[in-house]
Ligand code: PEP
């Protein structure tokens with residue numbers, strides 16, 4: 157169960173030695189979308205050198221418009237596998253449909269459920285029957301309690317390996333893409349033993365806000381960060397404005413390493 161009443165000790169998710177939760181702070185980094193083999197391998201090498209322990213990259217993309225880039229799908233997944241082979245970084249990528257469960261269970265190290273699918277209960281139930289850790293992102297307009305109940309759906313079906321992610325919520329504010337709810341981190345820590353990470357990139361929508369929000373995430377006790385990094389943000393197929401260039405990401409990691417032990 158996700159509730160602290162049933163388990164005091166903080167859950168640690170261990171993906172072949174890469175840990176998140178408990179005392180382990182880890183960084184997941186990579187592009188919004190996988191765009192080519194060269195792109196993903198080059199970013200994977202850069203983020204690994206900077207200290208990231210997981211590579212992210214979308215292959216199946218939940219875009220607001222059906223006419224926007226939808227991701228390279230199976231082909232994108234293959235590219236992620238190549239990047240994993242080249243760097244050893246475990247891969248984190250989003251699933252959108254229960255049809256892909258088998259494919260993801262077979263190849264993906266951490267299966268991401270995006271904000272838009274946080275309450276896709278049938279998908280959550282099926283993910284509960286897999287053995288892979290699930291990165292569950294908070295819905296755009298979901299309460300903390302709803303997020304924890306969605307984790308409960310996965311856990312109730314047998315999979316206790318859930319990482320929660322605060323990625324900003326919808327408010328009246330328009331300057332930022334979303335409003336990062338920093339108070340969700342201590343709140344979740346009080347209610348649940350599950351690890352909780354922060355995605356400052358999708359919260360802010362602006363690359364220059366990623367550093368201050370990352371520092372804030374550390375200050376409020378997050379167990380990790382998920383940060384979008386792109387080799388050429390100006391020409392990114394998705395979320396360029398919020399993506400850090402590899403050099404900037406490396407500088408951010410240096411700064412964060414002075415605040416927290418990054419594993
Ligand atoms: C993402 O991580 O690429 C993503 C689509 O995020 P979210 O589901 O939080 O919008």
Ligand code: MN
Pocket residue numbers: 188189358384394395
């Ligand atoms: Mn994105």
